[in-house]
Amino acid sequence: MAPIIKTEQLTHIYSKGTPFEHLALDAVDFSAERGEFLGIIGQTGSGKSTLIQHLNGLLKPDSGRVLFEGQDIWQSKVFNNSVRFKVGLVFQYPEYQLFEETVFKDISFGPKNMGLKPAEIEERVYEAADFVGLGEDILKKSPFDLSGGERRRAAIAGVIAMRPEVLILDEPTAGLDPFGRMNLMKNIRNYHEKNGATVILVTHNMEEIAREADRMIVLSDGRISLSGTPEEIFARAELLESMRLEVPDITKVFLELRRLGVNVPRSVYTIEQAKKAILNREGGSLFA
Amino acid sequence: MLKDITLGQYFPVDTPIHRLDPRVKLVLTVVFIVALFLAKWIYSYALMLAYVVVVTGLARIRPKALFKGLKPLIIIIFVTAVLNMLYTGGEPVLVIWKLRITEQGLYAAAFMVLRIMLLVCGTFLLTYTTSPIMLTDGMEALMKPLGLIKVPVHELAMMMSIALRFIPTLIEETDKIVSAQKARGADFSSGNIVRRAKALIPILVPLFVSAFRRADELAMAMECRCYHGGKGRTRLHMLSMHSRDAAAIFAGAAILAGTVVLRSYGL
Structure with missing residues (x-):
């Protein structure tokens, strides 16, 4: 199957030609399949944000290409604009972009820019609000009267309302409480499953990515240094730590157990797996 | 610190000009402006031009950066040149229909353009070589006497x-x-x-x-x-004068004196 979005030798340099020149992306070959849940991790400054801003044409590559369904997104202005609607990008702290008088109007900003009819816009706003779990009473409120978590969800709904085929989220759960986090991840998974959309999730939270992602890539210094299933990636704890990244807490526990000579599998990265691994140990029933 | 960059102007490089006390640089900039307006004829303008060229060289600013600063002013410079050329009285050298271009007009236009360009470049030298924080520190120090009248x-x-x-x-x-x-x-x-x-x-x-x-x-x-x-x-970074600051003040005084003398001879 052809990837829905990919980059070829994508290179980006910030402040070109000044003393502050900085190579943010170095010949990156990235691709995401249709319907995939892809996680991106990497320490601050590794090029994650730069990469995702190329995927919907906000940044122009200094060299290399970005292809959406096999077509160069910079081939024409019209195509570039249409890609913005197909590849929805939710920035970090998206709640700071809200500006309308009501949440309803704010969510409809995207669909309106697509030139849809009022009836269609309304349908999409309700659908998007439903995805992120915002009730009808909230739609009538001013976005500035909402709580932090609600505002975050309203902002994400603003992107979902465009029904993007690829939904990219940059640390969507940063700064939320554990309950808010869980809910939001559930909403995102919901959108992924119901619409068959590709989801690309950038995060520092290893537990989140371990739970959700089918595949993940690790960026470091503007290059893709690792790519594979969470199982494959988290099995290489030392390498990750050398890149100043972590493995999920539960993986750490199991690695430590192994070091102490307990016979447990190497690639345990969710609580579920940990439970199974312990129960499956020879003679290892919890209530033995 | 990267956050100190304002409007993409200040480039942190380590040169004698960058290390000068901001108070001295502020005073020198004012002196330069006064001297520039006292300048009358080719020789004093040459002195001003030499000043800008030397400081630019010492501060290792690429001339390209200075010209970039002039770019937004192209229209003003052009209009000034044309108006001066057309509206200065004297011996006409060229008459087209009702427009008379005089010799004096040509000189006036040339000097005016040079004056605007030098004025802009001279002040850019200050902002290119001084971080905004240093600049405000310098201003605060210089304005301190105003505190006496409750400013x-x-x-x-x-x-x-x-x-x-x-x-x-x-x-x-x-x-x-x-x-x-x-x-x-x-x-x-x-x-x-x-x-x-x-x-x-x-x-x-x-x-x-x-x-x-x-x-x-x-x-x-x-x-x-x-x-x-x-x-x-109290302050983390106290402003203090060094010998290079004294040298700079001396140079500034010499330039001002030079311009005044040149002016008195009509040069």
Whole structure:
């Protein structure tokens, strides 16, 4: 199957030609399949944000290409604009972009820019609000009267309302409480499953990515240094730590157990797996 | 510190000019402007030009950077040149229909253009080589005597440094908001003036909201650290004069004296 979005030798340099020149992306070959849940991790400054801003044409590559369904997104202005609607990008702290008088109007900003009819816009706003779990009473409120978590969800709904085929989220759960986090991840998974959309999730939270992602890539210094299933990636704890990244807490526990000579599998990265691994140990029933 | 860069002007390089005391640089800039307006004829303009060239060289500023600063002024410079050329009386050298171009007019135009360019370059030398923080420190120090007549010098300087400090932050913030709205299909570059002005609302509203939020947070943080104005406040970086500052003052005085003398001979 052809990837829905990919980059070829994508290179980006910030402040070109000044003393502050900085190579943010170095010949990156990235691709995401249709319907995939892809996680991106990497320490601050590794090029994650730069990469995702190329995927919907906000940044122009200094060299290399970005292809959406096999077509160069910079081939024409019209195509570039249409890609913005197909590849929805939710920035970090998206709640700071809200500006309308009501949440309803704010969510409809995207669909309106697509030139849809009022009836269609309304349908999409309700659908998007439903995805992120915002009730009808909230739609009538001013976005500035909402709580932090609600505002975050309203902002994400603003992107979902465009029904993007690829939904990219940059640390969507940063700064939320554990309950808010869980809910939001559930909403995102919901959108992924119901619409068959590709989801690309950038995060520092290893537990989140371990739970959700089918595949993940690790960026470091503007290059893709690792790519594979969470199982494959988290099995290489030392390498990750050398890149100043972590493995999920539960993986750490199991690695430590192994070091102490307990016979447990190497690639345990969710609580579920940990439970199974312990129960499956020879003679290892919890209530033995 | 990277955050000190304002309007993409100040480039931190280590040169004698960058190390000069900001107070000296401020005074020298004023001296330069006064001298420039005293300049009358080719020789004094040559002296001014030499000053700018030498300082640019010492500060290792690429001439390209200075010309870039002149770019927005091209129209003003051009209009000034044309008006001076056409409206100065004297011996006509060229008459086209009702337009008389005189010899004096040509000189006046040339000097005026040179004056504007030198004025802009000379002041850019200050902002290219002095960080905004140093600049406000220097201004505060120079304006201190005004405190005697109850001018709130420290508060003014603090306001200025806060404003300067937040320019890059707000630029960054604007970039982010613009990107976020673009990601939702906002279009800022097509349509007539009214449409374009309206397209700014999704940027301005969040920008103002965040500016007020930042102001609140900063006020809170300052209060938490017991900020209560300038009285009895000490500094991390004390301004101090060195021999190079004395040399710079001497050079400045020499240039000013030189211009005055040249002027008295009509040169």
